Amino acid sequence: MKIKGVLIDITGVLYESGEGFGHVIEKSVEAIQRLQSSGVPFRLLTNESSTSKEVLLKKLHYHGYNFNGEDIFSPIPAVKSIIKSSNLRPYVLVHNDVVSEFDEFDNSDPTCLVLGDADSEFSFQNMNKAFNVLLSMKKPILFSLGKGYYIWKIGICLLNELFYDSRKYYRHNNKLVLDVGAFTAALEYACDIKATVIGKPSAQYFEVALNDLNVSPNEAVMIGDDINSDIGGAQKCGLKGILVKTGKFTPEILESSSVTPDFVADNLWHAVDYLLSNDN
Amino acid sequence: MKIKGVLIDITGVLYESGEGFGHVIEKSVEAIQRLQSSGVPFRLLTNESSTSKEVLLKKLHYHGYNFNGEDIFSPIPAVKSIIKSSNLRPYVLVHNDVVSEFDEFDNSDPTCLVLGDADSEFSFQNMNKAFNVLLSMKKPILFSLGKGYYIWKIGICLLNELFYDSRKYYRHNNKLVLDVGAFTAALEYACDIKATVIGKPSAQYFEVALNDLNVSPNEAVMIGDDINSDIGGAQKCGLKGILVKTGKFTPEILESSSVTPDFVADNLWHAVDYLLSNDN
Incomplete structure (x- = not known):
């Protein structure tokens, strides 16, 4: 099955939160560049509701990402x-x-x-x-x-x-x-x-984002660091879910969770590499 | 069945809340005096948790009631x-x-x-x-x-x-x-x-109050103006429940409720009169 659309969580996948703008996650900028070059459509899917899209874009640009407003899907x-x-x-x-x-x-x-x-x-x-x-x-x-x-x-x-x-x-x-x-x-x-x-994990929220991409759930994948909100939510909606080992990931959460990700990637680069290199 | 213990709600049964200490409900002082003379043990059962027992007693004395600290059961x-x-x-x-x-x-x-x-x-x-x-x-x-x-x-x-x-x-x-x-x-x-x-309507709360009176639920009655918290709660715990038409009572609440009081009294006086005059 070919993936026709990708949803990507922001915090813990693109950057780690922290003082000021936090810090960028290694190779995530390159991963996004590779995804953008591939032509596979994507949306950044976040639950962030305390920052305007403009501030969020500014933060992402600061970390070296090249996004525009349409790339971001927020509550x-x-x-x-x-x-x-x-x-x-x-x-x-x-x-x-x-x-x-x-x-x-x-x-x-x-x-x-x-x-x-x-x-x-x-x-x-x-x-x-x-x-x-x-x-x-x-x-x-x-x-x-x-x-x-x-x-x-x-x-x-x-x-x-x-x-x-x-x-x-x-x-x-x-x-x-x-x-x-x-x-x-x-x-x-x-x-x-x-x-x-x-917001995630509400199925309605995933659906509206997928409508925006014009792809159906079984052609799409969600990449995130939250096994319940990102992966569990996506899977319930019919998408595949790739968990990254950055952000709030811990082995204990993965082991104890009732959710089984379709793939566990070291980071966003690994996830994108997996998606673009394989016939998943 | 003879009633061996009575639990009585305070606000809306003994007095109406309002500016200052609110105002006493007609014939409720007399009703309490009659109950006290009868020798049937009782407790005032309230959910009031923002006033100390001392202040509550002061308020009740102001309205003409003669209670002591042991009469009041509060959270x-x-x-x-x-x-x-x-x-x-x-x-x-x-x-x-x-x-x-x-x-x-x-x-x-x-x-x-x-x-x-x-x-x-x-x-x-x-x-x-x-x-x-x-x-x-x-x-x-x-x-x-x-x-x-x-x-x-x-x-x-x-x-x-x-x-x-x-x-x-x-x-x-x-x-x-x-x-x-x-x-x-x-x-x-x-x-x-x-x-x-x-607090009411928790069964545990009714039980502790009844233990304090040393009577079992099927020998006791609750008198209150709240059909759910007082009457429904008491009935679930095995007590009888008498609803008074004072306080927050409205005919609409009674009609629309799934709870059926064992008796509906005009006021506390009517309720006590019913309890002491009849073989209930």
Whole structure:
């Protein structure tokens, strides 16, 4: 089966997060150049909802990547497209850096709530405002950007790990903070509703990205460092999944997971080499 | 069957909440006096976790009731009793007014987290601290005081009501705020754990109160204004449940509920009169 489209996670695949812009992952720039030369269409598929596309592009250019806006598929443009097509009026609780992305919408008498990774904006006051906005809707609609699978998973891994009395899952001494997923759960509970998750591992999110590439799931592959969100999510949607051993990868997570990647690559270069060199 | 023990909800049964101490409900003081004279043992069973027992007693005395500390069964003494008997070290995120209730415990290297109705203390910073405390535990234990059933139920009723385009469930123009239940849900999600709820409608909570009265569930009755938390919870635990038409009662909630009270009384006086005058 020939791969006709590739979805690629950003953090932990193209660069490692850290102080400032973090640092680039070895040979990932070359891997992207090789993919771009091959003509196989791709999209960068991220759950990042606290940075605008412009800032993300700037960061990627800084690391030596040559992308344009259309290459990036992230929750904010995805939810904006849904809001437009459904004629909704959003109330947004998102990171201050991306509030302006929603300026174009009429936000009077809101018909949906958009919850992003709002960080310190998740105050008691703002959460209560969001709660009351939901209650004021005839049919409350809650969009959760990303749903914080990353931190949630770390939480689980960390807990599992602690039962074995070790802390090796803290690979970079990560600061653990509650992400949008936890606050989504709070509002879901308080209003007895279910959020629509715009982000991996939601099948809908993969599907919209594949529509953008105009390829069907069985012709596509996802490359990522998160075995649940990237690989598990992709496989559930019918794509193949290649796990890279960079970013948040640890052998323990791979061993203990119920997800079996279609291929495990040392890094993005290895993954792209595998895809372009073989008849997979 | 003779009733050998009575559990009574406080807010909406003894007094209505409101500005200051709120106002007493007609004939409820007389009803309590009659119950006290009858010799049938009782406990006031409340989910109130943001007021100390002393303040609660003061409030009740102000309204003309004659109670002592042993008459009141509330989540804080209940959780303190569990913490003591299990030799736990608590980290608490509760209302500022009740933090000192936990002063007696060693809180170094915490082995459990106690989450109460912390109100504005539910800041992003405090929630993250609580999250990290849970993650630091070998076997994370989360006690949720009350779990905010009240607000949660109002949320649901309100939503149902809004579908019918009316707002009559706001009987006192209640300020709707997220209660401990929503923040419990956030931490449960983030850490993939289940909280132990210390409060109605948790069966465990009813059982501890009945143990305190030394009566078995089939010899006891719960009187309250909340059809789910008071009546549904009590019935699940094997008690009879009498719903009073004061407090948050509305005919619509009664009609739409899947819970059928054993008796519906106009008020506490009517309920006590029914219990003492009949062979129920």
